Amino acid sequence: MTAYSRVLTIGTTTRRQLVDITNHALKFVEDCEVRDGLLTVCVPHATAAVVANENERGLQRDILARIEALFPQSSEYAHNRIDDNADSHLAATFLGHTRSFIIKDHQLVRGTWQNIFLVELDGPRTRREVYFSIVG
Amino acid sequence: MTAYSRVLTIGTTTRRQLVDITNHALKFVEDCEVRDGLLTVCVPHATAAVVANENERGLQRDILARIEALFPQSSEYAHNRIDDNADSHLAATFLGHTRSFIIKDHQLVRGTWQNIFLVELDGPRTRREVYFSIVG
């Protein structure tokens, strides 16, 4: 077994945004030529997250709206005495900075409607990083 | 080190449902005879999730009720212009399609009250898949 990693750098254009990174994950799995193992996708950020779901325009709006419903922008947060992005940190904490995927017979195991997204929660940013790791 | 995987196929009977898959995970760990490593449990679905918690009938009702409270069924979602299950996708996105567990001395590390569940969010379905992977 071996461990491989790759870094992807992404610029984002709005405060909250979903960026589909599925093709980068698939390319990495293909390049590594690992038959069976584990792919982990991580962001080294406290105001971004990683999720997996369908890439449908309406659903993307629903996900971003639900983030606002559960973690609303507000001046009331204690963290906002020294900053203005407590809602971004809260959404990132609950959504999580990482998701794992199984690799079986050289293929990433995922559903037809299961794409992988970077979730920008405090953009726009010129430089968000996504780390892909495979052990297998 | 080696990587092992196994697929479990499950039928579900209601729209939202918790299915305890702990014994399948324990059997897989036993069969693999790995001393130390990592177990990852994943669903390749955009309207299902994996969680770990207590298997108590009342708590199961509370978990399903909290899913409805945070991700209510509604005709208002943008995704529901083309489908009727935006709430299922939202709950799956936030809960996550995967959970990881440590294997130590041939045992799955988990608490007394920590069972593993498939969370059906858009059932009933005749064929839900759960993938188990061990690297170790």
Added chain:
Amino acid sequence: MTAYSRVLTIGTTTRRQLVDITNHALKFVEDCEVRDGLLTVCVPHATAAVVANENERGLQRDILARIEALFPQSSEYAHNRIDDNADSHLAATFLGHTRSFIIKDHQLVRGTWQNIFLVELDGPRTRREVYFSIVG
């Protein structure tokens, strides 16, 4: 490749509390001398969680307040007919008992503002366990 693990035992002092365990994770990565791999942090508890975010006093208050907002203490839960901590189980189920991190060039990949926390949801407890696992 090899698999390593370590257990940390922690006492907590209030019902809900964030305990920064970043230095324990960093020390474990340093001690294992793994160049590339995966660190997984797990709690074997149904009323505790693991998250990653900024260690800022105000934000810690915001995270705990948001847990109460989304998973309020209440006597109305079905689980509370036999216990009094349904809210703790619910928050643990949604936050998750585990987070994964990539190790690259002997370093834990994390952001400047991305610390690792045990989330106590039903304390105080004299003995909470955190498991660290590295495969790589």
